[in-house]
Amino acid sequence: MMIAINxxxxxGLLFLGGHYLVQHAVLLAGKLGVTPLVIGMTIVAFGTSAPELVVSLGAILTAHDDIVIGNIVGGNIVNILLVLSLSVLIFPIVVPRNFTRREGVSVIAATLLFMALCLDGTVSFLDGLILLVGLGSFIAATVLLFPNAERQTPEDQESDRHEEVVVGTGIRRHILWIVGALAALAIGSQLFVDGAVDLSRLLGVSEAVIGLTVVAVGTAAPEIVTATIAAWRRQSGVAIGNVLGSNMFNMLGIGGITALVSPIAVHPHFLRIDFVVLLAATIGVVVIGYGARSLGRVTGGLMLAAYAGYTASLF
Structure with missing residues (x-):
């Protein structure tokens, strides 16, 4: 009973915390006049990755290294094959021009870098610094490449005004909501890690599998909500930017920060199977997006089927 409660x-706390963190961070960022794509790749992506960060820090501090790597790699697989497929099934995503040649290539490069640093079986302190430098370079390049906001339609402006009324207009109010959301994330992550570890012991399943499935899907809840809402509102830049931006932050940010706290031991299983699945899925999405300029429902269905097959193979 306690496992289920935890x-x-x-x-629930991760979901609510991630939701309100993204909502109020976007409202603050919108006043800066940046594009939805930049918001998707930075504020929204990093905000929705906050649960993964807190869970990974909690896991490394309690010596559950497999949950850390499983959370990062599994979370990225969830983002590509599950989150993006659900968004595409709701409404096909039009890939912004030049997006795959820039951000797409960056995500592939980040995946290869993270894999390379894991090859020796440990993500060290120095490796963590390398990952964080890569993240900083990516953020700087994204902001410089897309500095200006897109012109809004009257309908978009009216929608934004309505949303401002709903959640409040004051900066202080947004900051208080963000602080509260971060507190919810911290408490929720601890409960979730405790429950996941206890569940793995009860079922006799390795922590690596639990990290790749239960923890990965659970902490990806904010990405699922954000991407599906973005797809429903025809915000292609936010939808695909959220997914690829979150993957960048998971590997470079979460991997880097966690490694600075304590070196992360990497089980060979991750390199033989899970990293290969992640790399193949990432390259596939980027190539299809570059060639077709859109991700349709057929592609979404195939991605969802691939995720189901991958998950089934873990048990």
Missing amino acids: LLAGL
């Missing part, structure tokens, strides 16, 4: 309560 998992459900933790997941």
